[in-house]
Amino acid sequence: MQRLQAGERAGAESLKAAGEESADEVSGAQPDEAIDPRITYPCYKSFDEFIDVERLKSLDDYITERVKQHLQSQADLQFYTGPFKLDDTSPERPGSRMIYLAQSQFPDSYFDLDRTDIWEPTSASGEFSLLMDFIATLPFKATGRMLIMYDDVQRPVPAHRDHVSTDVCHEFIWFRTNLNKPFYMLNHETGEKRYVESYSAWFDTVNQFHGTDAGVGLTCSIRVDGSFTDEFRKRIPTPAVNRASTPALWASTSA
Numbered sequence: 001m002q003r004l005q006a007g008e009r010a011g012a013e014s015l016k017a018a019g020e021e022s023a024d025e026v027s028g029a030q031p032d033e034a035i036d037p038r039i040t041y042p043c044y045k046s047f048d049e050f051i052d053v054e055r056l057k058s059l060d061d062y063i064t065e066r067v068k069q070h071l072q073s074q075a076d077l078q079f080y081t082g083p084f085k086l087d088d089t090s091p092e093r094p095g096s097r098m099i100y101l102a103q104s105q106f107p108d109s110y111f112d113l114d115r116t117d118i119w120e121p122t123s124a125s126g127e128f129s130l131l132m133d134f135i136a137t138l139p140f141k142a143t144g145r146m147l148i149m150y151d152d153v154q155r156p157v158p159a160h161r162d163h164v165s166t167d168v169c170h171e172f173i174w175f176r177t178n179l180n181k182p183f184y185m186l187n188h189e190t191g192e193k194r195y196v197e198s199y200s201a202w203f204d205t206v207n208q209f210h211g212t213d214a215g216v217g218l219t220c221s222i223r224v225d226g227s228f229t230d231e232f233r234k235r236i237p238t239p240a241v242n243r244a245s246t247p248a249l250w251a252s253t254s255a
């Protein structure tokens, strides 16, 4: 597909999405492509079997301490859900914050997440060197955007899609060092919510919604985008339609 820079629009295929600074209201846009009949929403693919969960859990205190230092400085960017919220009246910037571990050379475009050549480590990545060492063990041949999302206030992140381009499938791993964050997938047609029970996941960010209930204490998760290794890709089934549903097909056929 043609890549668009932030600020450009393509109707229902608007590339505005989470993480971008300018928020046009296009929340009526809906993915309308057919879905493989084997897929059931809500779903997510746990990656716990592919990563070193014990090593990840061992970073809990380390990451918590450093995130708390960021909390005190109050200098981090606010997390932005993007315009594709389930409820138009819910806040786009619910209050949670982000620490970027990699930054793009270009203005924010959600469709640059996996352009691994344009991302470089931030100074914050130096504060989280043990986390960066862990990220290096993940099944990526190269990484793009990397960020920590956190909040210390008891408040939800509204249910949202990340974008509505069904032909785009971002390869990413969402993970955390503890299970404190009540993070869920939502089938907006049935209202069914499914909470993520694993330490790590890959999920369909387009054809279903996701969000977070209010958590207690500091809640934190990390998302790393990039390109999976060729060897890892061999495990992943490819849907005949709707590339964005790839993680959903995998989740639905490997349960």
Ligand SMILES: [Fe+2]
Binding pocket: 018, 081, 160, 161, 162, 205, 210
């Ligand atoms: Fe999201």
